[in-house]
Amino acid sequence: MTVEQIGERLRRYRRAAGKTLNQVAAEAGLTASFLSQAERNLCGVSISSLANIARAIQVPLNALLEQPEQQKPDSHTGERVRYTVGSQPLVYERLSSSFPGNPLNAVKMNIPVGYQSELITHDGVELAYVLSGHVTYIIEGRAYPLGAGDSVHFDASKPHRLGNSGTDMAEMINITTMPLFEDKREY
Structure with a gap:
C-alpha cells in the first residue's frame, strides 16, 4: 500500500463517518494538524496512530493498513514478512x-x-x-x-x-x- 492510498483511505473513511478532522483527532489523541497532514500524505503515520484513527472512525484497522497474518504460533528470523x-x-x-x-x-x-x-x-x-x-x-x-x-x-x-x-x-x-x-x- 502506498502512502497516497493510506491518506486517501483516511479521508474517505473519516468523511463516510461524518466526522470532522477535529473530532477524529480528538478521539484518536492526535492533533487536527497532524491528521490533516496524514490525509494529504505529508507525513507518515505510526501503527498506533492508525489504530486510534480506525477506532475513532469505526472501521477495522485492516481497512486502513494491510498487515501480514501470523499463520502459526511460532515465527522465525528470515521467514517473517x-x-x-x-x-x-x-x-x-x-x-x-x-x-x-x-x-x-x-x-x-x-x-x-x-x-x-x-x-x-x-x-x-x-x-x-x-x-x-x-x-x-x-x-x-x-x-x-x-x-x-x-x-x-x-x-x-x-x-x-x-x-x-x-x-x-x-x-x-x-x-x-x-x-x-x-x-x-x-x-
Whole structure:
C-alpha cells in the first residue's frame, strides 16, 4: 500500500463517518494538524496512530493498513514478512499471532537514524525492549534513553513518543495490549 492510498483511505473513511478532522483527532489523541497532514500524505503515520484513527472512525484497522497474518504460533528470523506504513521509515516484522483471549500484540521494529514519532496516547500498556542501537522514549515529557538490553514499560494512555537517538539503525521489540492485528482466523 502506498502512502497516497493510506491518506486517501483516511479521508474517505473519516468523511463516510461524518466526522470532522477535529473530532477524529480528538478521539484518536492526535492533533487536527497532524491528521490533516496524514490525509494529504505529508507525513507518515505510526501503527498506533492508525489504530486510534480506525477506532475513532469505526472501521477495522485492516481497512486502513494491510498487515501480514501470523499463520502459526511460532515465527522465525528470515521467514517473517517485513512491512512499512506508507512513507513511514520504520520497518516492522509481526511477532505475535492471534488466538482467543490473547491481549498482546508484538512487533520487531527497525528504526532509522533521526526518526522521531508523533506524540500519541492509546489504550493499554506498552513494553519496549531495545535489541541494538539507541532509542529514547519521551513519556509525559520525561526522557528515557535506552540502549541495547534496556527496556521501558508504561501506561500507554500517557502521552509518549519514541525516536532513534543514536548514530546507527536501532532495532527493538515493542509489545502492547492495543489491538494492532485483526486476523479473521483464530489459532
